[in-house]
Amino acid sequence: MADLTQLMENEVFMAFASYATIILSKMMFMSTATAFYRLTRKVFANPEDCAGFGKGENAKKYLRTDDRVERVRRAHLNDLENIVPFLGIGLLYSLSGPDLSTALLHFRLFVGARIYHTIAYLTPLPQPNRALGFFVGYGVTFSMAYSLLRNKLYL
Amino acid sequence: MADLTQLMENEVFMAFASYATIILSKMMFMSTATAFYRLTRKVFANPEDCAGFGKGENAKKYLRTDDRVERVRRAHLNDLENIVPFLGIGLLYSLSGPDLSTALLHFRLFVGARIYHTIAYLTPLPQPNRALGFFVGYGVTFSMAYSLLRNKLYL
Amino acid sequence: MADLTQLMENEVFMAFASYATIILSKMMFMSTATAFYRLTRKVFANPEDCAGFGKGENAKKYLRTDDRVERVRRAHLNDLENIVPFLGIGLLYSLSGPDLSTALLHFRLFVGARIYHTIAYLTPLPQPNRALGFFVGYGVTFSMAYSLLRNKLYL
Numbered sequence: 001m002a003d004l005t006q007l008m009e010n011e012v013f014m015a016f017a018s019y020a021t022i023i024l025s026k027m028m029f030m031s032t033a034t035a036f037y038r039l040t041r042k043v044f045a046n047p048e049d050c051a052g053f054g055k056g057e058n059a060k061k062y063l064r065t066d067d068r069v070e071r072v073r074r075a076h077l078n079d080l081e082n083i084v085p086f087l088g089i090g091l092l093y094s095l096s097g098p099d100l101s102t103a104l105l106h107f108r109l110f111v112g113a114r115i116y117h118t119i120a121y122l123t124p125l126p127q128p129n130r131a132l133g134f135f136v137g138y139g140v141t142f143s144m145a146y147s148l149l150r151n152k153l154y155l
Numbered sequence: 156m157a158d159l160t161q162l163m164e165n166e167v168f169m170a171f172a173s174y175a176t177i178i179l180s181k182m183m184f185m186s187t188a189t190a191f192y193r194l195t196r197k198v199f200a201n202p203e204d205c206a207g208f209g210k211g212e213n214a215k216k217y218l219r220t221d222d223r224v225e226r227v228r229r230a231h232l233n234d235l236e237n238i239v240p241f242l243g244i245g246l247l248y249s250l251s252g253p254d255l256s257t258a259l260l261h262f263r264l265f266v267g268a269r270i271y272h273t274i275a276y277l278t279p280l281p282q283p284n285r286a287l288g289f290f291v292g293y294g295v296t297f298s299m300a301y302s303l304l305r306n307k308l309y310l
Numbered sequence: 311m312a313d314l315t316q317l318m319e320n321e322v323f324m325a326f327a328s329y330a331t332i333i334l335s336k337m338m339f340m341s342t343a344t345a346f347y348r349l350t351r352k353v354f355a356n357p358e359d360c361a362g363f364g365k366g367e368n369a370k371k372y373l374r375t376d377d378r379v380e381r382v383r384r385a386h387l388n389d390l391e392n393i394v395p396f397l398g399i400g401l402l403y404s405l406s407g408p409d410l411s412t413a414l415l416h417f418r419l420f421v422g423a424r425i426y427h428t429i430a431y432l433t434p435l436p437q438p439n440r441a442l443g444f445f446v447g448y449g450v451t452f453s454m455a456y457s458l459l460r461n462k463l464y465l
Contacts (some may be wrong), residue, residue, distance in 0.1 A: 011309065015309045015310070017250075017251070017309075018303075018304065018308050018310055019310075020243050020247065021244055021247060021303050021304055024239070024244055025297070025300050027236075027239075027240060031236060045229060046226070047279075048282050048285070049282055071356070074356075080239060081337075081338075081340075083239070084239060084334070087239070087242075087243045088397045089334055091246075092330065092331060095327075096327070125358070126358050126361060127358050134341075138338065141338065145331045148327060149331055153328050154321065154327075166464065169464040170464045170465070172406070173459065173464050174465075175399075176399055176458050177459075179394070179399055180395075180452070180455050182391075182395060183451065186391060186392075186444075201381070201384075201431075202434075203435070203436050206436060206437065207437070238394070239394060242398045
């Protein structure tokens with residue numbers, strides 16, 4: 001069996017693994033938040049989900065949309081749209097041998113910005129709180145992409 | 156050229172590669188399912204997609220939503236929301252040197268649960284079938300995240 | 311510290327890193343396009359986003375949907391649905407030791423097809439331009455998945 005311990009002894013890679021796991025766990029929490037609001041507010045998207053609340057026409061009234069649920073879903077989709085590039089670019093960046101302190105700065109800023117974005121979205125805080133969270137995360141990802149393409153471009 | 160065969164000789168990594176490829180192929184099948192329902196039911200989101208079915212106002216009547224199409228799209232989005240964390244956390248987990256049988260148990264449960272989730276969503280089966288598929292996949296991913304953060308946390 | 315330079319000296323892996331970074335940067339551009347159309351057309355999804363355009367009922371009229379904004383959002387979601395499998399399968403494929411010229415052909419076709427898909431979606435070009443972009447990208451990803459599973463299946 002191959003010796004993979006190499007990779008996990010690399011500090012930048014371990015840091016990436018830790019921060020990526022944290023931000024993905026946060027993203028998964030959004031599913032729970034959606035389920036929580038759907039159940040407490042009785043707002044469902046599928047007929048089979050509200051079959052327990054009544055029969056026939058009585059159950060159909062729960063097939064509706066709700067501001068609170070839609071807000072959580074928008075926050076979740078925004079997470080997906082931004083965490084996917086972070087995962088892809090961040091993984092490749094981690095393997096490209098960056099300086100440890102620079103890499104940590106990128107990972108910490110991204111994770112902090114995305115957590116702040118979620119808080120600003122769900123509270124909701126007035127703008128530009130959410131925009132700030134979004135743009136910091138966006139800038140961090142672009143900074144890693146730029147660093148990758150400048151050093152390692154191979155087309 | 157570097158010797159990458161190391162990675163592909165690692166059994167846990169090869170198992171992850173196989174299961175990840177299978178579940179991503181399943182997710183891509185959702186696009187085909189959406190296209191199938193859109194074409195057979197003549198339900199489109201873009202004017203240019205139904206231009207072949209008539210001109211002007213006649214074509215516009217196909218710009219509509221349909222329960223069946225929306226159901227497939229919800230299943231697809233739920234896949235994205237759950238398979239992205241599995242990919243990120245699963246990759247890092249595979250590299251962290253877990254026990255082969257434990258890792259296989261995680262991968263098999265996840266892939267089985269997500270396939271069951273899709274069947275339950277598209278049939279549709281009564282609840283809690285879909286919820287069961289969702290929570291098993293969710294639990295597996297959290298279990299890998301927990302294992303990663305306990306052993307390898309580097310912040 | 312481990313020697314990761316191995317990975318970045320592998321030409322297939324470097325090519326994958328470059329193309330993946332380019333296509334993820336393109337996907338991130340879709341967020342900017344959405345923001346651009348939301349601001350220039352004054353179309354918002356959250357009350358706090360249009361608070362600056364007026365108070366109370368006056369601001370609420372900007373909480374609406376718009377064809378142009380929805381089109382960009384559909385293009386963005388389609389990107390997510392297709393780029394996530396490319397990232398996962400492409401990464402594993404790159405590590406499986408494929409021929410450099412075959413790998414480059416896959417990466418270039420995928421990136422070209424997705425850029426063409428975006429142009430066809432946002433212009434919009436008549437069908438089957440968008441469908442062509444979609445199916446070329448789809449086929450490339452399946453070709454890599456097939457190559458992976460044929461050579462390296464471990465279940």
